[in-house]
Amino acid sequence: MHAAVVSLHRQGPVHPQAQACARCELRRLALFGTLSEQALDCIHVHIAAQRLEPGQALYDIGQQAGALFTVRSGVVRLERVNASGERRVVRLAGRGDLIGLEALLKQPYGSTALASTPLEVCRIPRGLVAELSQSHVGLATALMQRWQHALAQAEEWLAELSMGPAQRRVLRLVHKLSQYAQGDEQQPWIWLPTRGDIGAMLNMSMETASRAISALRRQGVLLQVEPQRARLDLALLQATLRSDERG
Structure with a gap:
């Protein structure tokens, strides 16, 4: 339509x-x-x-x-x-x-x-x-x-987003999505693609995408996950990205 x-x-x-x-x-x-x-x-x-x-x-x-x-x-x-x-x-x-x-x-x-x-x-x-x-x-x-x-x-x-370990690619995708965030500056809401869409974006299986999202929830980067959206700890996301870049 x-x-x-x-x-x-x-x-x-x-x-x-x-x-x-x-x-x-x-x-x-x-x-x-x-x-x-x-x-x-x-x-x-x-x-x-x-x-x-x-x-x-x-x-x-x-x-x-x-x-x-x-x-x-x-x-x-x-x-x-x-x-x-x-x-x-x-x-x-x-x-x-x-x-x-x-x-x-x-x-x-x-x-x-x-x-x-x-x-x-x-x-x-x-x-x-x-x-x-x-x-x-x-x-x-x-x-x-x-x-x-x-x-x-x-x-x-x-x-x-097309190369590297799956967890890193999902982390960078969430950072990309934070550019379109709405609401509170420190804990904004972002659009969260379906696991199938994440797979289509990052060339990975739905199961791999689901595990990566679950890992971000455990780490506290994603504070609350709902259908098609999630609340984000922006400061923790940025800190996690810096840590990932340092290896």
Whole structure:
């Protein structure tokens, strides 16, 4: 099941989506963060806010890429299926990230984007980005920065989460998930993937993933585990990571 588009209709002199973007606390992180409110009003009639529930697909692998998406809130996972038919999560994206960059090259999406939590995104049509890139030099620079960020995320995923002992990989995954945490700064809640999803992310069996999560609970890194979320002792997580890095 795919996401529904939340329509936005002009009710005054300024388009409501432009007003929302001008007030948005993510504006400095978003692709159009450098544009003025007047410029936002001109373009945001073309932009739609979308909301997805966990498990809904934002787009599918192989689908013609017609738009980019800025993540406003929530976590989205990008999945592929390998030649053996096994599902692999290739990276995660969260608040402020730009996904669907294949659209800039008029290529099909290279992965399936699935909402892991309640998700809010802004859909940015490819044609709008192409048009604005010609008249706003800063936008071209912002796009290059987004490309670099996506590449860095992919390299980090490969280097830190695809190799090494299973317990270390799960520990680093929890650290990655802490970037999307909510609530108390010292003991925030994080989205906790299912054991099957952890296996797909880290190339391990569900049993191995389950043992690793249980070990983190015994150590006190995970204070409380519920379906799809866990409360985290952030200070202990960081201390455990430092200890692991020292060997």
